[in-house]
Structures are given as structure tokens and as C-alpha cells.
Amino acid sequence: MSRDDHPGARIAKYRKLAGYTQDGLAKKIGYSYSLLHQVEGGHKAASPAFTAACARVLRVDVTTLTGQPYMTELQQDRLAGLIRPIRESLDLFDLGADPDVATRETPQLVAAADTLCQQVRATQLNKAAVTLPLLISELTTAAYRTPSTEVWAALGSTYRTAHDVTVKLGFYDLSTIALDRMEWAAQRASDPVLSAVRQYMRGLVYHREGEHTIGLRLVNAGHRLLDATGESPESLAVAGQLHLGATVIAARARDEAAVQEHLREAKQIAKRAGAVEHVHWLSFGPTNWAAHELSALTEMGQYGKAVEKARKIKVPHTWPTSRRAHVLIDRGRSEMETGRTEAALKSIAKAREVAPQQTRYHPGARATIEGLVHQARRTPDALGHMSAWLGL
Template sequence: MPALPYDHTAARIKRLRLERHLTQKALADLSGVAYSTLTKTEQGVIPATPYVLGCLARALRIDVSTLNGQPYATELRADELDILILPIREALDVYDLGADPDIAPRPRDRIAADAEALCAAVRHGDLKLAAARVSALVPEATTAAHLDGATEDWLTLASTYRTAYDVTTKLGYTDLATLALARMDWAAQRGSSAVVGGIHRYMRAMTYLRSGHYRTGRRLVDLGLEALGQADPGRERDVATGQLYLGAAVVAGRSQNRGQAEEHLTAAEHIAQRTGEAVQVWWLAFGPTNVAVHRVSVLAEINEYEAAVTAGRGLTLPEDWPASRKSHHHAELARSRMWTGDTDGSYRSLVRARKSAPQQARYSPTVRQTYQGLETAKRRLPGDFLSYGTWLGV
């Protein structure tokens, strides 16, 4: 569903509710969302939180992305990103055809280096570069893996599928993201890597988190931890395990289980003390900083916005921390500051999110919904506020 200038989350919720012939009371009962919250959300008085969106999406039997309006077709077309999606879709579809006779793969180390560079590009926030190159790299890596069948080849292929997942997730193509994850698992099994298998389950759990299916997300985290238990001890296993605990903390927070979220954060914190900052280990950005950032996220998920802002205020992000993670963190802080009534601070955080990773921020539902929430507040905001909205396309 394309996001039109006059279209927004509140309008979509109302439209989809009416299409299903539901009253507001009926949808509130089906979703478990308080009636007053639903009515205010539909009226645009308050923005929808991720928890509310997940509950409503489940009740309406649709994807959360439909309520968010993703993918944002108009903006994708303007940025010439829409033309990069079909090649990715086609690349993901040839996984089981064996070696392509028209492709002569380069040496293994060069393909692996390119796969690593694409992981870095995503973390730097360069989605267009990653999207443009991954569609060509996947078929080459696929052919190399089928020809040689070495463990390294299969794991490089898994890495290219992971980049396809990262790109399609951030641009709002949930169907392709799900397909890319399935391909990643397929390649990881052939590469016999318990660590990559654990990372796959972490990413899949985050997919279910975004869709509002928290129970399935928790099950995937458990399966990921089980898979990592079979990996060789060491820093790589520790990093993947710690990141799984961070994912579990956010899932618990989104499902409003504060005690469980704190347990997972504590487990991740203990591991981070052992690993230190491990930003480039499997490109998970794991370490003490990521634990602190996830604590802010969890506080926001359980509606402790003042505490989230306080925790965020005392956090300094390292200069060399991934731009994509910085942008995500600033977007989370913007949302929390908006809920505390600090509209100026919220907008400043939105500006930081854009500065850190412009391409990512432009397609972030959190950025868009926070901006619309600030717009609804009708308070005095900086003169460039409207130009920010024009840039977003809202």
C-alpha cells in the first residue's frame, strides 16, 4: 500500500477497520487495545506505538507494514530505489538452479570481500549502494557455492542473503525480507555454521517482533540460543549470543514483560563485559554501547518514556559506531521525547537520525510516525520542520 501525502497511519487504521465492518469497540475488544487509545489513535490525537500497531495488525489479520504504509512507493521512486527491488527478487529466486553457465565466478576471497563490503555499506546507511550491488553478487556467490561447495563459499552466500534481508527490511519489503531470511538459512545449513544459524534466528525473531507476533519471536530466540550452544566457544559465539539476548529483551519489552526484559538485558550485559566493543564481529555492533542503547529501547517499549530519555541523555555513542545504529537510536529517542512532551528535543533527535543515516531515516516508520505526532501536537517548532516533512514525504 503506497504512502500518499494525505495518507497516514491513523487514516489507514480507520479505513481498514471499516473495510472489515468493525466498530471501534469491536476492534478494541479483538486487539486488546484500550478503547480510548484506539479512538485517539484513529483521530490522530496520539501516534500509534509499535505495541498498539502490532495488536491492531493481528486483530485485522494484516501486516504491520500495511498500517505503516510500507513500502513508501513515492519516495522510493524519487530516490530511484524502486528499480533495484526486482533484480533482488530475481536473484533470490535462483538459489536451487545450480551453477549458472553464463557466470564465471571471481576468486573466493574477492567475492567474500565484496560480501563483507556490502555488510559495511548497510551499517554506514548506504542502502542504495547495497541494493544496487547485492543483486549481482548473489548469483555470482550462488554459482561459486554450487561449483566448489566449500564451507567458505556457502557462508559468503549466506552473507549476501543477509544483506538482501537488511536492504529489503529497511525499505519496507517484508515479503522479500522473509524470503531472503529463508535463503540465508538454506545457505547457512550447507555451510554448517551454528553461529550463522543463531544469527539467522535472531533476525527472524526481529521480523516477528515487527509483525507483532511476540510468542513466535521468543521461540525463535530460544532456538537461536540452542543452535549457538553447538558452536565452538569463543568471541564470535559470545557476540551472537549476546545479540540474541538483546533481541529477546526487546521482544519481552514489546510484549510488556518488564521482568523478563531486564533478565535478558542483564545476561547481554555480562557477555558484553567479556567481549568489549565488537562492532565488526558478524556486523552485529554488539558490546556495552549496544546493551545501553537496547536498554533505552526497552524502556520505551514498556512506556517508561521519561526513564528512556534519561538513559539516553547519559549515553555517548562512539564516533566509529555504525551510522545505521546511531540513526535508529536517535529515532527511538525522538519517539520517547515526543511522548514526554518535549517537542523541541524530539525534533532535534529526528534531525540527528537524518544526519546519521539519511537513507535509513527517510524510510523509517518510527521517524515518520514521530514526525506526524509532532505535527499533531501543534506546538511551536523550528522553521525547518516543514521542510523535514517534505523530505520525508508526509
């Protein structure tokens, strides 16, 4: 990464355009002048929370400051050319049945939607991105020709998959459109639980942008949708996941009291529901609770506690690859911030081994490796190779 091509340099550029001094922006975002000075000068990595705070005050998208999507790496991985078909499939939802598309039977379409979801959870992004537009077209055509709850629900699932793919690749504008389409399908499937999942995902979108109040309002909207349904393992799992989402949103707002409240609520639900797998593509239970506690501690800057918690988390091999990688990335960040440089590099390397594409495009992984480079008096070969692989 060149001296003028890093998040800190972009923050400096938009700070000046907005008319802020370094001291003025530091006071607005709630971080120290020293940290902002070091980040802008390229001497310290910008954490996702720091970047989101700057984006909110400067009134720009987070991607403007992070440089996402990372087009050079996307082209190297032959992913860049897969985005346009996804964009078109999200845009053409209202044209009705496509006369040139032949559709399979409903059980086959439902199975195809599940397979696509499993590919994303296994971080097989190339496979999912290739199949996704064609399946959206086929499901949309089937839903218009022979509408049924099962087909609309499968289409909602596929739009959720589109959200996951585009988020992981850094196309946040498309991820928001995918969530709108997800609600469009959920309404036609008459599935309030699916609509509640969509509110959970919307809350995380605003979390990434540093808009904590809006994020928590969306989580509350999800709870209201569930209140109108009867209690079931599915509704309990989604309710618990809404609380876990709220813990991370509140943590980035540095509201520790709210974090603890939502963790308590989620733990109570976990005791009642137990481990619930694959409910609208969510896995809720004790392990997921522990993973979100780790994320919250990391977001609040309680890195020592986060490292201790990370050591105690026993992630089962049956857990989705995407979630296992996320835990490793959170652990690596906390280890980097507490000076455990070798351990941090090992955690990110393990995340790369588990989920290479997700790790390569994850802002947290990039910030951790960038931080390790700044801390190193000399760059070991392993760190240099990782940095180059990430495009830093």
C-alpha cells in the first residue's frame, strides 16, 4: 500500500474537505488527538470502530475510507467479474416471470437455496457468486408463475445469501439492496420471523457505518415482529440473535451497561432454547453467545479481557466456517493490541487457512496485519507474505 493509499490518508483528505482540524475531528469522534495523528500519518492502523466513527462525523460511507471494495484482489481472485450479474439480478425483481427461464420443481429449488447458503457459510464465495444470479432468476420466475410460501421463502433465503456475498466482498451498496429484496420476498411468504432476521441484518449495516442509535432501533423493530408470533425454537433463536447483534452495536457505542443487558437477555434465551442450528441461516446457542461477547470486548477496547475469553472459546468443528474465521480475526486483533504479535499473526494465519477469501476481504484482518507491520522493528517473512497477500 502506498504512503497515500491507506485509511489514515483518506481520513485526512476528507477531514480537510469537511473543514476540521485534527484536534477538532478527534473531539468529535471521541478518540485522542494522538491516535488520529498517528492514523493519518500511517503510523498506526485504523480499527473498524475508529474508521466508522470518522465516517459518521465526516458524512461519508465507511467504504470511502477503507477503500472497499478491494478491486485489485477481487480481480486476482476472479471475483470482480461476478458482481455485475448479481447487481442485475437484484435490480430485475419486478419484471415478472422470465419467458426464457425454465424452472425446477419446488423441492429442488428449496434445496438449491439451502446449498447456496451452505456455500457461503463455508466461505466458498466463488461458487456462490457464480450460482447466485441464475438461482435468483429461476426462483423469481417460479414465484410469479406458481406462487407458494415455500418458493417465496426460498427466494428470501437467496436474497439473504446475496447480502452475505456482497458484504464479504465489500459491496455494501448491493448488500442493502439485497436486504430490501429479502423483505419483499418475506412479505409474500408471510414470514415475520424472516422479516425479523432482515431487521437484524439491517442493524449490522448501520453498525458498520457507526450509526449505533439507528442500529439499535432496527433491532427493536425485529423484536416487535417476533412479539406478534407465537413462541417457537425459531422465534427464540432469532430473538436471541437480535440481542447478540445489539451487544456488538452497543459495544461500538461504548455503552457497557447496554452490552451487559443484552448479553444477559441472550443468555436467558439460550438456556430456554438450547443450541438451535440453521434457523434462517443463523446458529444460536452458547458458543455463539461467547463469540459475541468476544466481539463486544474487542469493540470496547477491552483487549486483555478479550484475549482471555478467546482462549476459553471451544469452537466446534460443526460450526460454520465463516463464524470460526470471525472468532479468529477478533482474537488476532485483541492479541495485536496487547502486544502479542506472534499470537496475533498465528490467529490471522489460521483464519486464512480456514476461510481464505473471507479473511482476505475482512477489514478487521487487514487492520490487524497493518498494525503488526507498524509494531515490527523488522518485518518477518511470514508477516511480509501475509501483508502482501492482503494487498497492504
